[in-house]
Amino acid sequence: MHIRFENERRRVIDYLRRIGIIRSEKVYHALLSAPREEFVPSHYREYAYIDEPLPIGFGQTISAIHMVAIMTEELDPEPGNIVLEVGTGSGYQAAVLAEIVAKQDSSRRGHVYTIERIPELAELAKKNLERTGYIEYVTVIVGDGTKGYPEKAPYDRIIVTAAAPDVPEPLLKQLRMGGKLVIPVGDRFVQRLLTVRRVGEDEYVTRHGIECMFVPLIGEYGWRD
Numbered sequence: 001m002h003i004r005f006e007n008e009r010r011r012v013i014d015y016l017r018r019i020g021i022i023r024s025e026k027v028y029h030a031l032l033s034a035p036r037e038e039f040v041p042s043h044y045r046e047y048a049y050i051d052e053p054l055p056i057g058f059g060q061t062i063s064a065i066h067m068v069a070i071m072t073e074e075l076d077p078e079p080g081n082i083v084l085e086v087g088t089g090s091g092y093q094a095a096v097l098a099e100i101v102a103k104q105d106s107s108r109r110g111h112v113y114t115i116e117r118i119p120e121l122a123e124l125a126k127k128n129l130e131r132t133g134y135i136e137y138v139t140v141i142v143g144d145g146t147k148g149y150p151e152k153a154p155y156d157r158i159i160v161t162a163a164a165p166d167v168p169e170p171l172l173k174q175l176r177m178g179g180k181l182v183i184p185v186g187d188r189f190v191q192r193l194l195t196v197r198r199v200g201e202d203e204y205v206t207r208h209g210i211e212c213m214f215v216p217l218i219g220e221y222g223w224r225d
């Protein structure tokens with residue numbers, strides 16, 4: 001069973017590298033190491049390496065593998081970085097980030113703070129991260145991530161894995177100088193992946209990336225329920 005998943009994982013990750021979606025060694029190794037089959041509901045395990053989003057309950061999804069790859073490449077996390085993820089879901093993206101910022105290079109201990117608004121999903125993610133050994137590198141918080149998590153700011157990197165109507169102001173303020181924020185912004189149906197770099201106290205440079213489709217970011221600085 002284990003070997004089968006590892007082979008399937010390698011096949012899809014190698015394919016994403018061949019077609020140029022995975023560009024860096026660090027993202028390649030992180031995706032090869034993080035077991036997606038442990039983050040999908042047990043009845044979907046055999047579909048873990050079909051490159052599509054899968055339901056995780058409460059109307060939410062674990063993102064497709066290529067989308068996790070694209071967002072991680074855009075974010076460009078470095079070993080030792082302090083990262084904030086908004087939208088924990090299953091915990092899979094947090095595990096991929098933990099591989100790069102904290103696990104692969106044990107001399108540089110970064111950390112991932114990940115925030116989820118649905119308490120049951122936060123609990124599920126915590127269990128997934130515990131079972132897979134990532135919990136020492138990841139802290140799961142229940143709350144409205146549109147307000148960020150000021151307790152541990154500033155962040156080197158912030159990633160939002162739900163669709164926002166606009167870039168939430170608190171997230172911009174919690175970004176370290178030179179830091180990067182990746183976020184899908186648009187309407188409820190289609191968004192564009194934005195990469196925002198903080199270049200000065202009130203100065204940000206935004207790059208507009210691919211079109212994408214995410215579940216809505218619901219909260220004070222996102223969509224209203």
Ligand code: SAM
Pocket residue numbers: 060061062063086087088089090091092093094115116117118121143144145146161162214215216217218219220222
């Ligand atoms: N990153 C996740 C993974 O690896 O499984 C997938 C995230 S899923 C596409 C989006 C998540 O964002 C959902 O779990 C949803 O409940 C959460 N979410 C939506 N609005 C939120 C908010 N204001 N704060 C925190 N989480 C939020």
